[in-house]
Amino acid sequence: MNILKRNKMNIFVVLITIMITVTILYFNVFRFYGYKVSIGENTITFVRNKSEFNKTYKELQSDVKLKYSNVIVVKDFTLNKVKVDDDSMFISGNELKKVMLKKFNIVVDAFVMKSDNRKIACVTNENQGREILKSIKDHYNKAAKLNSVKSVDIENKIIYERIKVSTGELYENSQIVNEVIKYNDKSQTPLIGVKIVGNKDESQIIHPTTVMKPSSEIMSGVNKTISKGIDGSKIISTQITTINKSIINEKLLTSKIIKQVQNKEIYVGTKKPTLLVEASINRPSRGSISSPFGTRWGKMHKGIDIAANFGANISAALDGTISYAGWESGYGNVIKIDHGKGVETTYAHCSVITALKGEVVKKGTKIGEVGSTGNSTGPHLHFEVRENGIPKDPQKYIK
Numbered sequence: 001m002n003i004l005k006r007n008k009m010n011i012f013v014v015l016i017t018i019m020i021t022v023t024i025l026y027f028n029v030f031r032f033y034g035y036k037v038s039i040g041e042n043t044i045t046f047v048r049n050k051s052e053f054n055k056t057y058k059e060l061q062s063d064v065k066l067k068y069s070n071v072i073v074v075k076d077f078t079l080n081k082v083k084v085d086d087d088s089m090f091i092s093g094n095e096l097k098k099v100m101l102k103k104f105n106i107v108v109d110a111f112v113m114k115s116d117n118r119k120i121a122c123v124t125n126e127n128q129g130r131e132i133l134k135s136i137k138d139h140y141n142k143a144a145k146l147n148s149v150k151s152v153d154i155e156n157k158i159i160y161e162r163i164k165v166s167t168g169e170l171y172e173n174s175q176i177v178n179e180v181i182k183y184n185d186k187s188q189t190p191l192i193g194v195k196i197v198g199n200k201d202e203s204q205i206i207h208p209t210t211v212m213k214p215s216s217e218i219m220s221g222v223n224k225t226i227s228k229g230i231d232g233s234k235i236i237s238t239q240i241t242t243i244n245k246s247i248i249n250e251k252l253l254t255s256k257i258i259k260q261v262q263n264k265e266i267y268v269g270t271k272k273p274t275l276l277v278e279a280s281i282n283r284p285s286r287g288s289i290s291s292p293f294g295t296r297w298g299k300m301h302k303g304i305d306i307a308a309n310f311g312a313n314i315s316a317a318l319d320g321t322i323s324y325a326g327w328e329s330g331y332g333n334v335i336k337i338d339h340g341k342g343v344e345t346t347y348a349h350c351s352v353i354t355a356l357k358g359e360v361v362k363k364g365t366k367i368g369e370v371g372s373t374g375n376s377t378g379p380h381l382h383f384e385v386r387e388n389g390i391p392k393d394p395q396k397y398i399k
Contacts (some may be wrong), residue, residue: 034090035079037048044103048090050079056096060104063097064167066122068108076105102168110170111160115191121176122165128173129160131144135177137194144242146198155193155243184244196242199253206232206261217362218269219340222321224360225266233263269360271319281317281397284347285370285381293393302391303346303384310351310379312370317345317383317398325357330383333372335367342389346381349373 035053037044047053051168065071084090091099100106113120113129123129184190208229218224235256241249287308294301320339328334331348335355340346351371361367372379385394 018089019125023177030292032080032085032087034087036082037077037079039077039103039105044077045091045099046081046082046084046089047092047096048087052092053079053096056093056327057100060097060100064106064108068110068167070109070164071143072107074105074107077085104167107164108170110163110165112163112165114159114161115156116161117157118191120180120191121171122163122169123160123176124170125223126160129158132173132180132289133158133177135173136180136192139177139181140194140242140244141196144196144240145200146240148195149196149198151195151197153195155195156191166389190244193243196240198240199237200240201235201237203258204234204236204240205259206234206259207240208261208263209233210211210264210266212266212268214270215267216270218267219271219319219321220269221362222269223266224269225264227262227265229264230262231259232257233259251374280399281385281394282315283398284317284345284383285312285314287312287381289395290380293391293395300391303348304394305381306381306383308370308379310370313348313366314368314370314381316363316365317366317385317394318343319363320345320361322355322357322361322367324360325353325355328374330375332376333368333371334374337361337367342387344386345381346384346386348384349376349380351379374387 034046034048035050036046037053049067061071061073064073092387107216108124108223110122110124111129113123113132119134123132133154143153144169144378149351150250180191184192208231210229215224235254235258237253237254237256239249239251239253247368283306285306285308287306289304290307291301291305316333316337318337318339320337320343322336323338323344324336328333328348331346333348333350333353335347335353336344337347347368349371350368350373352369354369355361355365355367370379370381374383383394385392385397
């Protein structure tokens with residue numbers, strides 16, 4: 001029994017060995033042998049066997065005679081047995097037929113297609129030429145991106161002259177079209193000029209203009225924007241004439257407003273500033289004056305202190321523009337208002353600032369709240385009036 005098992009195992013091993021040997025022989029001895037196709041000393045391609053080559057060659061001759069007229073086939077190629085390194089070098093079928101058509105000596109009647117007496121390509125007939133021109137016109141028509149097209153015309157004189165030519169000089173329509181377009185793109189004198197006339201519609205933004213309006217409510221020299229403006233839009237219809245990808249003429253046809261523009265409006269202040277000697281200054285906060293203008297503790301007190309409750313309103317003493325609103329050493333939270341003609345008022349030690357820099361304020365408008373920020377011993381408003389930078393006694397002007 002054991003002997004039988006051993007014999008079976010030996011037979012199996014022998015069979016596997018034979019299969020591996022045959023496979024190695026096939027790949028290394030038989031598989032990569034084929035035939036080199038040559039014309040003179042030039043190698044054209046490689047084929048696996050002669051019968052397949054001959055079959056394809058006969059098919060090619062039949063195809064050529066059906067497609068072309070007055071076909072002359074010169075059999076000047078040779079087949080020599082060779083061993084190649086890679087069997088991917090072998091070709092067959094339609095791939096082999098294409099190589100034969102391009103490389104073999106096959107002469108046919110054809111036409112040379114010319115544009116203004118310059119050669120474009122060799123074509124089998126005028127029909128092929130018209131198909132090529134149509135594809136070129138379609139290419140430039142698409143590139144023009146027009147909404148509607150009135151006409152697409154070839155600008156050149158196209159002629160066809162009979163010639164005898166090798167099939168290797170005959171190309172597919174797509175190849176010829178691509179070469180013509182490539183030449184046109186880089187040449188100042190294109191082979192084919194395609195003139196296109198059509199309409200193009202496009203949306204355009206209408207940017208707002210700035211309208212300046214005088215206002216007697218705002219101090220002279222101060223501008224206030226009351227409307228930032230909103231873009232509008234319109235549809236422009238234009239007749240466009242192009243040659244290839246270049247616009248040679250534009251003609252406006254219609255312009256239709258889609259969205260009305262809103263202009264930017266700015267008030268320009270015309271109000272003349274009141275001279276300080278004529279001014280009647282509002283009291284900026286309720287409360288008694290706890291410290292007057294003048295020398296205090298050996299130093300100049302440049303304003304007055306108005307004792308008031310924490311959080312009490314602070315209002316603008318005169319019409320003006322907020323020139324500063326923020327923190328300043330000693331003053332704490334401080335607001336400064338420019339009233340024009342060199343007149344400025346200052347409001348210090350605020351707990352809250354409600355005005356913004358650049359804001360135009362009227363006399364009596366709330367600008368902040370009383371506090372005790374900065375160098376302060378308790379809630380109060382430090383109020384200053386300056387004329388050309390020189391401190392003035394506010395009590396002389398407060399009504």
